[in-house]
Amino acid sequence: MLKELEELQKQADAELLVSKTEEEFLALRTKYLGRKGLLTGFLRNLGNIEPEKRPLVGNHCNEIKNAITEKLDDALKAIAGLKQDDELLRDRIDVTLPGRKIRVGKLHPIIQVSRDICEIFEALGFSIVEGPEIELDYYNFEALNIPKNHPARDMQDTFYIEDNIVLRTHTSPVQIRVMEKQRPPVRILSPGRVYRPDSDISHTPMFHQIEGLLVDKSITFGDLKGVLTSFLKQLFGEGTALRFRPSFFPFTEPSAEVDIRCVMCSGAGCRVCSQTGWLEILGSGMVDPEVFKNVDYDPEDVSGFAFGLGLERIAMLKFGISDIRLFFENDQRFLEQF
Amino acid sequence: MLASLKWLKEYVEIRISPAELVDKLTMVGLEVESMRERSPSFRNIVVAKILSVKHHPQADKCFLCEVTTGDTTYPVVCGAGNIRSGNVVPFAKVGAVIPGGYTIRSSKIRGEISEGMLCSEEELGIGDDSTGIMILPGNLPIGKDLSEALDLTDVVLDIAITPNRSDCLSIIGIAREIAAITGSNFRYPDINVTENDEDIKKITSVHILDPDLCPRYSARIIKNVAIGPSPLWMRQRLEAVGLRAINNIVDVTNYVMMELGQPLHAFDFRFLEEGRIVVRRPLSGETFVSLDEKERILETDTLMICDGVKPVAIAGIMGGLNSEVKEDTETILLESAYFDPISTRKSSKWLGMNTDAAFRFGRGVDPEGVVNASARAAQLMAEISGGTVCKGCIDEYPQKVKKAKDIPLRVKRVNDILGTDIKDAEIVKILKSLNMKICEDTNGHYRATPPTYRVDIEREIDLIEEVARFHGYDRIPVTLPPGSSVTVTKDHKEIVRKRLREILQGSGYSEIITFSFISPGSLDMLGLPAGDDRRKIVKIRNPLTEDQSVMRTTLVSNLLETMKKNANAGCFDLKVFEIGRVFFHQREGELPKDKNMFGCLISGMLDNNIWLSKTSTDFYDLKGCVENIFDGLKILNGEFRSDYRETFLHPGKSCGIYVDKRCIGFLGEVHPDVLLKMDLKNKVYVSEIDMELLADCFTGDVCYKELPRFPSVVRDVAFVVGEDLEADKMLNIARDMGKELLEKVSVFDVYSGKSITQGNKSVGLRFIYRAPERTLTDDEVSQVHSGIVKHIVDLTGAKIRGEGN
Numbered sequence A: 001m002l003k004e005l006e007e008l009q010k011q012a013d014a015e016l017l018v019s020k021t022e023e024e025f026l027a028l029r030t031k032y033l034g035r036k037g038l039l040t041g042f043l044r045n046l047g048n049i050e051p052e053k054r055p056l057v058g059n060h061c062n063e064i065k066n067a068i069t070e071k072l073d074d075a076l077k078a079i080a081g082l083k084q085d086d087e088l089l090r091d092r093i094d095v096t097l098p099g100r101k102i103r104v105g106k107l108h109p110i111i112q113v114s115r116d117i118c119e120i121f122e123a124l125g126f127s128i129v130e131g132p133e134i135e136l137d138y139y140n141f142e143a144l145n146i147p148k149n150h151p152a153r154d155m156q157d158t159f160y161i162e163d164n165i166v167l168r169t170h171t172s173p174v175q176i177r178v179m180e181k182q183r184p185p186v187r188i189l190s191p192g193r194v195y196r197p198d199s200d201i202s203h204t205p206m207f208h209q210i211e212g213l214l215v216d217k218s219i220t221f222g223d224l225k226g227v228l229t230s231f232l233k234q235l236f237g238e239g240t241a242l243r244f245r246p247s248f249f250p251f252t253e254p255s256a257e258v259d260i261r262c263v264m265c266s267g268a269g270c271r272v273c274s275q276t277g278w279l280e281i282l283g284s285g286m287v288d289p290e291v292f293k294n295v296d297y298d299p300e301d302v303s304g305f306a307f308g309l310g311l312e313r314i315a316m317l318k319f320g321i322s323d324i325r326l327f328f329e330n331d332q333r334f335l336e337q338f
Numbered sequence B: 001m002l003a004s005l006k007w008l009k010e011y012v013e014i015r016i017s018p019a020e021l022v023d024k025l026t027m028v029g030l031e032v033e034s035m036r037e038r039s040p041s042f043r044n045i046v047v048a049k050i051l052s053v054k055h056h057p058q059a060d061k062c063f064l065c066e067v068t069t070g071d072t073t074y075p076v077v078c079g080a081g082n083i084r085s086g087n088v089v090p091f092a093k094v095g096a097v098i099p100g101g102y103t104i105r106s107s108k109i110r111g112e113i114s115e116g117m118l119c120s121e122e123e124l125g126i127g128d129d130s131t132g133i134m135i136l137p138g139n140l141p142i143g144k145d146l147s148e149a150l151d152l153t154d155v156v157l158d159i160a161i162t163p164n165r166s167d168c169l170s171i172i173g174i175a176r177e178i179a180a181i182t183g184s185n186f187r188y189p190d191i192n193v194t195e196n197d198e199d200i201k202k203i204t205s206v207h208i209l210d211p212d213l214c215p216r217y218s219a220r221i222i223k224n225v226a227i228g229p230s231p232l233w234m235r236q237r238l239e240a241v242g243l244r245a246i247n248n249i250v251d252v253t254n255y256v257m258m259e260l261g262q263p264l265h266a267f268d269f270r271f272l273e274e275g276r277i278v279v280r281r282p283l284s285g286e287t288f289v290s291l292d293e294k295e296r297i298l299e300t301d302t303l304m305i306c307d308g309v310k311p312v313a314i315a316g317i318m319g320g321l322n323s324e325v326k327e328d329t330e331t332i333l334l335e336s337a338y339f340d341p342i343s344t345r346k347s348s349k350w351l352g353m354n355t356d357a358a359f360r361f362g363r364g365v366d367p368e369g370v371v372n373a374s375a376r377a378a379q380l381m382a383e384i385s386g387g388t389v390c391k392g393c394i395d396e397y398p399q400k401v402k403k404a405k406d407i408p409l410r411v412k413r414v415n416d417i418l419g420t421d422i423k424d425a426e427i428v429k430i431l432k433s434l435n436m437k438i439c440e441d442t443n444g445h446y447r448a449t450p451p452t453y454r455v456d457i458e459r460e461i462d463l464i465e466e467v468a469r470f471h472g473y474d475r476i477p478v479t480l481p482p483g484s485s486v487t488v489t490k491d492h493k494e495i496v497r498k499r500l501r502e503i504l505q506g507s508g509y510s511e512i513i514t515f516s517f518i519s520p521g522s523l524d525m526l527g528l529p530a531g532d533d534r535r536k537i538v539k540i541r542n543p544l545t546e547d548q549s550v551m552r553t554t555l556v557s558n559l560l561e562t563m564k565k566n567a568n569a570g571c572f573d574l575k576v577f578e579i580g581r582v583f584f585h586q587r588e589g590e591l592p593k594d595k596n597m598f599g600c601l602i603s604g605m606l607d608n609n610i611w612l613s614k615t616s617t618d619f620y621d622l623k624g625c626v627e628n629i630f631d632g633l634k635i636l637n638g639e640f641r642s643d644y645r646e647t648f649l650h651p652g653k654s655c656g657i658y659v660d661k662r663c664i665g666f667l668g669e670v671h672p673d674v675l676l677k678m679d680l681k682n683k684v685y686v687s688e689i690d691m692e693l694l695a696d697c698f699t700g701d702v703c704y705k706e707l708p709r710f711p712s713v714v715r716d717v718a719f720v721v722g723e724d725l726e727a728d729k730m731l732n733i734a735r736d737m738g739k740e741l742l743e744k745v746s747v748f749d750v751y752s753g754k755s756i757t758q759g760n761k762s763v764g765l766r767f768i769y770r771a772p773e774r775t776l777t778d779d780e781v782s783q784v785h786s787g788i789v790k791h792i793v794d795l796t797g798a799k800i801r802g803e804g805n
């Protein structure tokens, strides 16, 4: 009996394999599972077997029945699915036609860069503050250790409103305004517009800077390096090589210019980095004791560092823009790209 | 500052490659901006010896020479008469290239073969002498490449000297730094003046009347000079550092300035009336003609160098035409002085004369280098002009220049500031390598006296910087500051700005950034009346252009300008916004008032997706944007009032924007007159909102309302009203009345045209009724609803559409 059953199963499997159409599968169903089907007949004849063998054969018989049923069902379902697809395909659309977009506006590239930088420093505990764009000479220069007729004034041409009122030439006056109001510790970042009378392919009379200041007990030049390294690696990528080299700013000492490996030539030397392999990214330094005295901080008690960077320069490097004036022409075709 | 490597090597041994030197200098703060090789522009020119010279048989002015390069002898026809047999000369062989790209070929000159050319200095581009063939020193190796034999190649570094480092505005200054970097010895130039017996004090005198501006003035007399060109070596050095050779006296003053950093001036002594020097402020109204041949009226604090009668130079800035060295000058009075840096800077700025001398005096020269430089120049003048130096040097030094001395230095402080663990020995070694005198007080406490040329070192922090520079910034460990107890605060306005940007970006507006300055004419363009606040402009004293000469008081003109620029570029569909400040003049001497504004502009087609339908934008698109802002900022009581006027907006298509009865801005269609003036064809819609007022309205609070559990009942009614009736009026009537059950009332349709009598419009309102705790019955709603509708009809004279109108 069992042998016959196995034969039956093999036969059924073989026939299932060669069947393709719905009709063929339906015929198989009748042949094996129908009222007069082979398997049905088998089950009907169970009564003829010895009673002790009956459960075994019965079980086996049912297993085979289930297996065949399942295979038949699957096959029929697949065929039905294909049939439905055929019908749906008659309703096909051209998926290559443009979508109905709700146009999303673009943020100005300078704003994007500013936002990225602010986010990095906010995570480091810096608060964003603002300062006036039209400044007193005192805040823009004097308090930053740049007295009248100091050679350092040559570094920055200035727009004047009155003798003692200027369009700020940098965001550094915000340092003074914050320290005048707040006792240490201080961690601030101040983005904004600054102005210098200059206009050519790499200068516009208005541009953007970000100023940073950190003052606390026992802040070191090593901390300056740490914070700025972490910042630049976040901004330009973990693998960015950088160097700190001595420089001069009247309101910091020691001062450091921070360069990154040229992003265009990876250090081989090119037009962008004037063959040096390095790109100047930001100016920084330990806050000069004179500046602390001007805001009534005790330089023996606290120390700190400040830094500043030009946003246009960063945006130009990040996006490969060679003419700074494009930022302020607001040509839709330019803005659309960011 | 340009520095020639060859010149530097006179004072310091440089064993590292130029590239390495560039890197090392940059890393101690002398940033090398560029490095270039300087080599003569000729090729294949060799040292040759003339074996014989004879007259050309066919040409009077030509000579036939035989020259040898050691292994070969060449016949050469030459036109210069200064050559003799035995002379060593530059010889351009056939195939050689001389400056200008001219290639030497074999030729026949009046029947005589010439296999090359003998060259003059000028032809080689290494000097100005064109009078004859350049005669080379007899000891040069015959046959050798001329460029190598004369050592004509050099490397020139362009170094950016920061304003604090006036000591590096000279070759020895940079050489000193190189010595400190590499540990090589530094050699000061040998100064060795041979003087005659004539005492200078018998010839001239110096009187300083204003020692505050001129603390030190020294003079030397050099007699019997013969003015002429300087020797090649000097001219080459001057050219290498960007200076033009003039004559042997002026060149020496420039040479010593470049070498030692001390600017000098040479007067023709015969033009100094009374034969003496007086240093004083100018007399009132005194004028002066400087070397650039411009006459100037002098300002009170412009220090002048005068003779017994008149000014002869502007101190530290430029000499005068009346005493300049001429071809027939015989006696020189050589000035070497220390002028007050601040006063020199002021004068130089006021006069608009930024000379090399003024630049150096303005940053501070070494007050103790004055006499040395004078001696050095006198020595060179005697050497190259054949003059003799009179005995002695007048050195008037009435006011000692303040010099830093014994600056305290704590080793602990060094390491506290730098975050390092640098030992005493290294600190002392670094400072000594910079020629400082160090003495130790107690353990870890030192006193340092910088050399007099380091005018930038006055305080402990200045010494710390020196230690940091030479210890190496790259060796300072990278650390992070300890966690701070300061809490991060978020500025309320900054939060609003950020939200605003999100909302606008989502609404399809792109952010622009325009200059904060505008043309004064743009306010006229907007037709702003005289008394308008926005006429209180802040003027820039020194604008770059008239178009950028006043600070803006509104963003509108820049928005329109942006529209115009884009339209010119063929882009007529624009949706942009700007967030920026405007400025209002207050009182003289007071900072202007500034405030942050938000402005946006829309124009053109709504959608540029060509295969979908396009519609022109209109007032309601812009209004929708402002409403989006209100929604996004959770401002519930925004209002738009038609009784608001702006000269530059269409009076019938504009409104004021109010929150809690306070006007925060406006929006509307730009007045056709303004568009016409700007030559803009399409309609343009603008809005401007005061960011500070907007920020005041924003609380950031969101209060969740329970979702309704019972169904609502909706009733639509179309009212026919006069076309001037504002929908808000009907809505407000409904809201006032239906406080309890009326959940919402809104406009769902506005129609005028067929079936509506002229002068009227149909406004469809949708009323939604709901009770929070039960399902409303039809009767209940009808009762309230008919009351509201009746009230609207009563108050506005509206008719219900479809009710027999």
Ligand SMILES: [Zn+2]
Pocket (backbone or CB within 6 Å): A262, A263, A264, A265, A266, A267, A268, A269, A270, A271, A272, A273, A274, A275, A277, A278
């Ligand atoms: Zn590069």
